[in-house]
Amino acid sequence: MTKTIAGFSKLSKSEKIDWIVSTYFSHDSSAKSILEQYWSSDKKLQQLHDEFIENTISNYYLPFGVAPNFLINNKLYTIPMAIEESSVVAAASKAAKFWLNRGGFKTEVISTTKIGQVHFMFHGNPGNLKSYFNHIKPKLFEDSKSITKNMEKRGGGILDIELKDKTEHIKGYYQLHASFETLDAMGANFINTCLEQFAKTFKDEALHFKGFPNEEKDIQIVMSILSNYVPDCLVRAEVSCNIEDLNDDENITPEEFASKFIQAVNIAEVEPYRAVTHNKGIMNGIDAVVLATGNDFRAVEAGIHAYASRKGTYSSLTHAKIENGKFYFWMEIPLALGTVGGLTGLHPLVKLALELLHKPSAKELMQITAVAGLAQNFAALRSLTTTGIQKGHMKMHLMNILNQFEASEAEKITVVDYFKTHTATHNAVVDVIQKLRSKN
Numbered sequence: 001m002t003k004t005i006a007g008f009s010k011l012s013k014s015e016k017i018d019w020i021v022s023t024y025f026s027h028d029s030s031a032k033s034i035l036e037q038y039w040s041s042d043k044k045l046q047q048l049h050d051e052f053i054e055n056t057i058s059n060y061y062l063p064f065g066v067a068p069n070f071l072i073n074n075k076l077y078t079i080p081m082a083i084e085e086s087s088v089v090a091a092a093s094k095a096a097k098f099w100l101n102r103g104g105f106k107t108e109v110i111s112t113t114k115i116g117q118v119h120f121m122f123h124g125n126p127g128n129l130k131s132y133f134n135h136i137k138p139k140l141f142e143d144s145k146s147i148t149k150n151m152e153k154r155g156g157g158i159l160d161i162e163l164k165d166k167t168e169h170i171k172g173y174y175q176l177h178a179s180f181e182t183l184d185a186m187g188a189n190f191i192n193t194c195l196e197q198f199a200k201t202f203k204d205e206a207l208h209f210k211g212f213p214n215e216e217k218d219i220q221i222v223m224s225i226l227s228n229y230v231p232d233c234l235v236r237a238e239v240s241c242n243i244e245d246l247n248d249d250e251n252i253t254p255e256e257f258a259s260k261f262i263q264a265v266n267i268a269e270v271e272p273y274r275a276v277t278h279n280k281g282i283m284n285g286i287d288a289v290v291l292a293t294g295n296d297f298r299a300v301e302a303g304i305h306a307y308a309s310r311k312g313t314y315s316s317l318t319h320a321k322i323e324n325g326k327f328y329f330w331m332e333i334p335l336a337l338g339t340v341g342g343l344t345g346l347h348p349l350v351k352l353a354l355e356l357l358h359k360p361s362a363k364e365l366m367q368i369t370a371v372a373g374l375a376q377n378f379a380a381l382r383s384l385t386t387t388g389i390q391k392g393h394m395k396m397h398l399m400n401i402l403n404q405f406e407a408s409e410a411e412k413i414t415v416v417d418y419f420k421t422h423t424a425t426h427n428a429v430v431d432v433i434q435k436l437r438s439k440n
C-alpha cells in the first residue's frame with residue numbers, strides 16, 4: 001500500500017508532481033518529464049488549463065481533427081472533432097462526401113425545453129400541499145427574478161413549475177418539476193441557481209402558510225438539481241435520396257445495399273446488444289463535436305442513452321425506411337448544448353471550433369452535432385453491411401501499430417503501401433515490420 005496525504009490540493013503544482021513521482025514512480029525517472037512534456041510553453045495558457053480543475057499536473061491531449069464537406073440545410077460546414085479513435089474522423093468525412101452529392105443533411109430543432117427538479121419530502125395531507133403550492137407558485141417566480149432577469153431579457157427563463165406527487169414510489173416524496181428555456185447557454189448553472197432559490201422559498205414560506213397544521217410545516221428538501229434527461233430538447237437529422245442514387249459500390253446494387261442497411265437498423269431497433277454498439281457508433285460522432293465545442297459530453301451521453309431506453313427497452317437512435325422508391329435515414333435525439341458560457345469563451349480551441357462553425361447558436365450546434373452522429377452511423381452501417389468494419393478501421397489503426405513499433409518514416413511508407421493491397425490485421429502488420437527490419 002502507498003502513502004496517504006493530507007492537504008494535497010494546497011501543494012504547488014511542482015510539489016504535487018514531486019509527491020506523485022516519489023510515491024508511485026520512484027523506479028521511473030521519465031515520469032516527471034512525461035508530465036512536463038505536455039505543459040504548454042505559453043505560461044498564461046497553461047495557467048488557464050491548470051485552473052479548469054483542481055490538482056492539475058499536466059494536460060491530456062486528444063487529437064483535434066476536422067471533417068469537411070458537411071452540407072446541412074444547404075449550408076457547408078467543416079466540423080471540428082476531438083477524439084482519439086483512429087477511424088472516426090475519416091468515417092465522418094466519407095459520409096459527408098457521400099451525402100454532399102445527394103442533397104446533404106436536413107435538420108430541424110423540434111424543442112428546446114430543459115428540466116430541473118427540487119426533490120422534497122412531505123408527510124402531511126396532499127390536498128394541503130397542493131393548496132400551498134398554488135399559493136406559493138407566483139412567489140417562486142418572483143424570488144428568482146434577480147437570477148432570471150438577464151435570461152428573460154433575451155427571451156428565455158423559467159417556463160413553468162409543477163408539483164409532482166411521487167408518493168407511489170417513495171413514501172412522502174414530491175417534486176417541484178420546473179421547465180426552462182436557456183437559449184444559447186447549456187444552462188446548468190442558471191437552472192441549478194433557480195432551483196436552489198425555489199427550494200429556499202418553498203421551505204421558508206411553508207413555515208408561515210396558514211393552510212398547514214403545525215406538524216405539516218416542516219418540508220424537507222432533499223436536493224435541487226437539473227436533469228440531464230432532456231426529451232423535450234430534441235433535434236432531428238435526416239438524409240434521403242432515390243434508391244438508385246445509393247450507387248457508390250460496384251460490389252452491391254443500390255437496392256441490395258438499401259435493404260441490408262435497413263435490416264441492420266431494424267436489428268438495432270429490436271436487439272439491445274446490437275443497439276448499444278450501434279448507438280456507441282453514433283456517440284463517436286456526437287461526443288467528438290461536443291468535446292471540441294467545450295460542451296459536457298457526460299451529460300449528453302447520459303441524456304441520449306436514457307432517451308434510447310424511453311420505451312422500456314434500449315433501442316436504436318436511428319431509423320431507416322424505403323418509401324416510394326426513396327431511401328430515408330434519420331435520427332431524433334435530445335441534446336442540451338451551449339454556445340455561450342462554460343468553456344466556450346475560455347478555451348482557445350473551443351473558441352476556434354465555434355468560429356469554424358460560423359459561431360453557431362445553441363440550436364444550430366444541436367443540428368450540426370446530430371448530423372455528426374447520423375453521419376457516423378451511416379458510415380459504420382455502410383461498412384458493416386458491405387466490406388466489414390475492419391478494413392477501414394485497420395487502415396486508420398495501422399499508424400498506431402507503426403508508432404508502437406517506433407517505425408521510421410521510410411518504414412511507414414513501405415508498410416502503408418504494402419497494406420493498400422493486403423488485409424491489415426495486427427499480426428500481419430507486425431510480421432511485415434519484422435521482415436522489413438530483418439532484411440536491413
Ligand code: MEV
Binds near residue numbers: 085277281380
Ligand atoms: C466503433 O467505435 C463503432 C462501431 O462498432 C459502431 C457500430 O458497430 O455500428 C463500428
